[in-house]
Each structure stands twice: as C-alpha cells, then as structure tokens.
Amino acid sequence: xxxxxxxxxxxxxxxxxxxxxxxxxxxxxxxxxxxxxxxxxxxxxxxxxxxxxxxxxxxxxxxxxxxxxxxxxxxxxxxxxxxxxxxxxxxxxxxxxxxxxxxxxxxxxxxxxxxxxxxxxxxxxxxxxxxxxxxxxxxxxxxxxxxxxxxxxxxxxxxxxxxxxxxxxxxxxxxxxxxxxxxxxxx
Numbered sequence: 176x177x178x179x180x181x182x183x184x185x186x187x188x189x190x191x192x193x194x195x196x197x198x199x200x201x202x203x204x205x206x207x208x209x210x211x212x213x214x215x216x217x218x219x220x221x222x223x224x225x226x227x228x229x230x231x232x233x234x235x236x237x238x239x240x241x242x243x244x245x246x247x248x249x250x251x252x253x254x255x256x257x258x259x260x261x262x263x264x265x266x267x268x269x270x271x272x273x274x275x276x277x278x279x280x281x282x283x284x285x286x287x288x289x290x291x292x293x294x295x296x297x298x299x300x301x302x303x304x305x306x307x308x309x310x311x312x313x314x315x316x317x318x319x320x321x322x323x324x325x326x327x328x329x330x331x332x333x334x335x336x337x338x339x340x341x342x343x344x345x346x347x348x349x350x351x352x353x354x355x356x357x358x359x360x361x362x
Contacts, residue, residue, distance in 0.1 A: 181214040185339055189346045201239045208237040215314045216325055223313040225256055255299050256311045265300040265337045269327040292317040298328040300340040302347055309347045312340045
C-alpha cells in the first residue's frame with residue numbers, strides 16, 4: 176500500500192476542502208474517494224465515506240450516487256458501519272458475503288460501467304474528531320461469487336485506513352454538509 180503517500184495526499188486534499196469553506200462538491204468528494212481507493216487497489220465506487228448526522232443517521236458522502244438515495248439509521252443492528260461507530264473500532268471482513276448485513280445499497284448500480292455487485296471484502300474504520308465518532312470510512316471489494324475480487328484486506332490495510340480516518344476526522348467537523356447530503360430518505 177501507499178501509506179505515506181496516501182496520508183500526505185489526504186492531508187493536502189482535506190486542507191483544500193477546509194480552506195474552501197463551502198460544501199464539498201460531488202467532484203471533490205469523488206477526488207477524495209479516488210485517492211483513498213487507489214491506495215487500496217479499489218475503485219471509486221468501492222470507497223464509502225459516511226457522516227454521522229445530528230439526527231443519528233449515517234449519510235453517505237461517497238459514493239455520490241448513494242448520497243442521493245438515503246442514509247443508515249444508527250439503530251440498524253446489522254450494519255457494519257453502525258457497528259464501527261458503536262464499537263469505535265476498525266474492522267476487516269474478508270468473507271463479507273456471509274456476514275449478516277443490509278444489502279439495499281449493494282443492489283444499486285453505481286455507474287454505467289459498474290453494475291450492482293455484492294460486497295465480498297471490506298475494511299471499515301471510524302472517523303473520530305475531538306474524541307467523538309463523526310463518521311465511518313470503508314473500502315470494499317465488490318463482485319459476484321466466483322469472480323476475482325483482489326487480495327484479502329490485511330492488518331496493514333486496516334492500519335492505513337485507520338490513519339486515513341484520523342486525517343479525515345481532524346477536519347470532518349469543520350466541513351459544512353455537502354449539498355447532496357441534504358434532505359435524503361432513510362433506509
């Protein structure tokens with residue numbers, strides 16, 4: 176993985192976002208997700224950044240298409256993102272297809288090129304700011320059973336995603352909500 180490169184690039188990008196002071200555009204959010212995804216050999220649509228809203232729901236910032244579809248209530252007992260928040264701990268699941276979880280967002284085709292495919296492997300980390308959980312970042316490998324999914328996530332990947340979450344957390348609460356995060360339905 177690109178540990179130091181990812182950290183430096185994220186610091187630069189997040190600082191740009193903070194200085195801009197406006198809601199991050201979909202293009203900027205895609206750039207952020209792309210930077211993270213490339214460090215893990217994952218596609219743009221395999222990076223999820225979720226923000227904990229004041230009403231207690233996790234709202235997608237990325238993938239942008241999911242940001243427009245809905246959010247995850249923190250009362251959801253089977254969501255890995257909610258578990259990540261509740262336990263305040265990073266986790267790696269390389270057999271996610273057998274892990275009990277809601278699949279509503281996996282059923283969405285995220286782009287014309289990327290048809291809907293289930294998540295097979297995932298790494299998840301809480302985004303913390305001032306000791307409070309403010310979001311979750313996840314990188315996944317998607318595909319149909321039997322398709323090549325890429326390598327399993329490792330302890331090193333978990334550490335790198337946790338570092339990325341720490342960088343995001345330092346600025347996360349200073350960013351206004353993105354325009355696409357307003358008035359979304361809950362799932």
